[in-house]
Amino acid sequence: xxxxxxxxRAVVTVVLLVGVTLVSFLLIQAVPGDTMTATLSxxxxxxxxVVAAYRARxxxxxxxxxxxxxxxxxxxxxxxxxxxxxxxxxxxDLLTYVxxxxxxxxxxxxxxxxxxLAIGLYAAVRHDRFGDHAVRAGTLVGLSTPPFWLALxxxxxxxxxLGLSPSGGRLSTWIVPPEKVTGSVVVDAALEGRWDVxxxxxxxxxxxxxxxxxxxxxxxxxxxxxxxxxxxxxDYVRAARAxxxxxxxxxxxxxxRAGLVPVITVSGLAFAxxxxxxxLVEQIFSWPGVGQYAFxxxxxxxxxxxxxxxxxxxxxxxxxxLLVDLAYGLIDPRIRxx
Amino acid sequence: xxxxxxLDRLSVTLHGGQRVVEDISLEVPEGEIVGVAGESGSGKxxxxxxxxxxxxxxSSTGGHAWWRGGGDEIDLLTLDQRAWxxxxxTQVAMVFQDATASLxxxxxxxxxxxxxxxxxxxxxxxxxxxxxxxxxxxxxxxDPEHALRxxxxxxxxxxxxxxxxxxxxxxxxxxxxxxxxxxxxxVTVQAGILRLLEELRAETGLSVLFITHDLAVLAALTTRAxxxxxxxxxxxxxxxQLLFHPEHEYTRTLVAARPQADDWDEWEGPA
Numbered sequence: 001x002x003x004x005x006x007x008x009r010a011v012v013t014v015v016l017l018v019g020v021t022l023v024s025f026l027l028i029q030a031v032p033g034d035t036m037t038a039t040l041s042x043x044x045x046x047x048x049x050v051v052a053a054y055r056a057r058x059x060x061x062x063x064x065x066x067x068x069x070x071x072x073x074x075x076x077x078x079x080x081x082x083x084x085x086x087x088x089x090x091x092x093d094l095l096t097y098v099x100x101x102x103x104x105x106x107x108x109x110x111x112x113x114x115x116x117l118a119i120g121l122y123a124a125v126r127h128d129r130f131g132d133h134a135v136r137a138g139t140l141v142g143l144s145t146p147p148f149w150l151a152l153x154x155x156x157x158x159x160x161x162l163g164l165s166p167s168g169g170r171l172s173t174w175i176v177p178p179e180k181v182t183g184s185v186v187v188d189a190a191l192e193g194r195w196d197v198x199x200x201x202x203x204x205x206x207x208x209x210x211x212x213x214x215x216x217x218x219x220x221x222x223x224x225x226x227x228x229x230x231x232x233x234x235d236y237v238r239a240a241r242a243x244x245x246x247x248x249x250x251x252x253x254x255x256x257r258a259g260l261v262p263v264i265t266v267s268g269l270a271f272a273x274x275x276x277x278x279x280l281v282e283q284i285f286s287w288p289g290v291g292q293y294a295f296x297x298x299x300x301x302x303x304x305x306x307x308x309x310x311x312x313x314x315x316x317x318x319x320x321x322l323l324v325d326l327a328y329g330l331i332d333p334r335i336r337x338x
Numbered sequence: 339x340x341x342x343x344x345l346d347r348l349s350v351t352l353h354g355g356q357r358v359v360e361d362i363s364l365e366v367p368e369g370e371i372v373g374v375a376g377e378s379g380s381g382k383x384x385x386x387x388x389x390x391x392x393x394x395x396x397s398s399t400g401g402h403a404w405w406r407g408g409g410d411e412i413d414l415l416t417l418d419q420r421a422w423x424x425x426x427x428t429q430v431a432m433v434f435q436d437a438t439a440s441l442x443x444x445x446x447x448x449x450x451x452x453x454x455x456x457x458x459x460x461x462x463x464x465x466x467x468x469x470x471x472x473x474x475x476x477x478x479x480x481d482p483e484h485a486l487r488x489x490x491x492x493x494x495x496x497x498x499x500x501x502x503x504x505x506x507x508x509x510x511x512x513x514x515x516x517x518x519x520x521x522x523x524x525v526t527v528q529a530g531i532l533r534l535l536e537e538l539r540a541e542t543g544l545s546v547l548f549i550t551h552d553l554a555v556l557a558a559l560t561t562r563a564x565x566x567x568x569x570x571x572x573x574x575x576x577x578x579q580l581l582f583h584p585e586h587e588y589t590r591t592l593v594a595a596r597p598q599a600d601d602w603d604e605w606e607g608p609a
Contacts, residue, residue, distance in 0.1 A: 127395075234439065235434050235435075235436065235439035235440040236439065236440055236441055236442040236443070238392055238434070238440070239432070239434060239440040239441070239442075239502070239505075240442070241390075241392060241426070242390050242392060242426055242427070242431065242432040242506075243426065243427040243431070243453070243454040243505065243506075243508075243509075244422070244423045244424065244425070244426035244427030244428060244454055244457070244458060244509070245423070245427075245453065245454055245457060246423060246457065247419070249453070249457070253445070253449075253453070254442055254445070257442070257444055257445070258442065258443070258444060331444060332443070332444050333443075333444060333489040333491070334443060334444075334489070334491050
């Protein structure tokens with residue numbers, strides 16, 4: 001059963017990924033201007049020889065469908081092409097930028113889940129009383145705060161006023177970065193046993209994680225609250241209370257469990273969002289993550305890089321969706337795959 | 339004689355001031371099944387909720403609910419949360435109208451029958467499981483061992499209600515408050531549940547406060563009954579007396595409103 005489900009999913013995923021490359025490929029062509037005008041200088045563009053050489057170098061002199069087929073053929077061999085911006089293989093670029101994003105997205109997501117469940121459940125239990133109103137006001141503020149503004153404010157407060165945190169980047173400039181193994185500075189430094197470096201790196205993640213968490217928590221709390229409100233009135237929760245179970249057990253084993261399905265869905269989407277596009281926050285904290293890479297590749301019309309990022313985002317979303325669907329089955333026996 | 343439970347002029351006012359139960363006095367003697375009949379909105383479910391401290395948020399109560407099941411006489415209406423959790427399940431338990439809704443859809447039957455045993459009776463997982471097998475067997479669930487590992491949706495409606503009854507009885511309560519437990523079931527399945535309740539009463543001395551709007555059920559199961567209307571008791575007494583020689587006009591209307599077999603003779607087809 002599970003195997004069949006995974007197989008069907010795999011087929012759908014492949015079709016989806018092909019679709020994503022095709023659409024990204026065509027969209028880039030539709031944009032006025034091309035990578036040449038973005039990369040070459042005015043003077044170089046005047047020189048037909050340079051232009052011809054450039055076009056031949058990147059295969060731009062071939063017809064469109066040939067360009068696409070060549071890309072797909074290479075893709076099947078695991079070759080994502082070379083970025084016209086960085087001059088490095090796109091795969092290497094992704095392997096550099098993705099771990100950096102993970103380093104802030106993962107802690108932000110875990111924190112958001114814990115806080116979101118706790119605060120959302122609290123608000124639901126205190127429904128329509130002061131605690132609930134306070135939480136709702138708080139989430140409204142959190143949701144209406146622009147990420148880049150919040151990033152600037154925390155930077156101003158924690159770096160400039162209090163001097164508690166670094167201003168950006170992944171490590172203090174005087175520290176020799178650890179050898180790249182996983183791509184996460186925190187993990188790599190820990191592997192080398194350089195705990196002072198680990199601490200320095202963790203301090204650098206603090207503010208970006210804080211900003212991402214505030215935004216994600218605000219949204220999660222709202223979902224958790226309304227999901228739990230629906231469950232709190234259910235007969236089975238009354239039945240659990242009628243059995244004389246302690247409130248803590250009623251809330252965790254009965255209420256939380258039942259309200260988890262919609263929460264998982266939203267959490268999945270939120271996590272995929274964190275992984276694939278927090279450009280502004282990364283920009284402000286000089287964080288070399290996927291968002292920055294995507295932004296720079298797109299503004300340079302760097303076709304291989306844009307396609308690479310699109311593929312990455314598509315894979316993230318399908319993987320997260322798959323995990324969410326599998327989680328449903330774990331949580332709710334009624335939707336166990338059959 | 340002092341009954342197991344005596345409601346003394348119980349009243350319930352919801353947040354917002356709506357009074358849903360007014361001056362209800364009622365007695366449930368040890369080892370008896372007492373009926374409460376009334377239309378929806380007559381305050382019978384609110385009375386049941388009050389007996390388990392499960393009234394809606396911010397409602398207030400008046401009067402007394404004297405409970406003599408735990409040694410000393412206590413007033414249930416004065417209990418705080420902690421004290422309630424010592425009474426619920428172990429002294430007073432409840433079965434709800436629709437077992438599909440009152441059993442948690444994502445927890446196994448085993449969990450739902452054993453979790454409060456482990457809290458109240460401090461049983462080990464194993465002890466609780468063994469007792470759960472006995473309980474399920476007691477309420478006539480076939481293959482109890484397998485049932486413990488199953489989820490509620492894998493049972494029929496009648497079987498689900500039996501599971502709910504087993505869960506309610508797990509910690510040996512003295513009083514079972516049954517709020518329309520057979521309303522959602524087919525007539526034949528309903529008869530089985532009623533028989534089970536009567537057996538439990540006869541064998542274990544369990545008292546039952548049986549709430550229903552179905553007078554036939556009342557007649558089959560209870561010896562004493564109360565008729566509720568708009569939050570008040572309009573008539574009470576021996577069930578037989580109530581049904582065959584109703585004194586109050588409302589009771590007469592209720593009895594007359596029962597569907598009769600000969601009603602069909604006058605029926606002229608769909609309008």
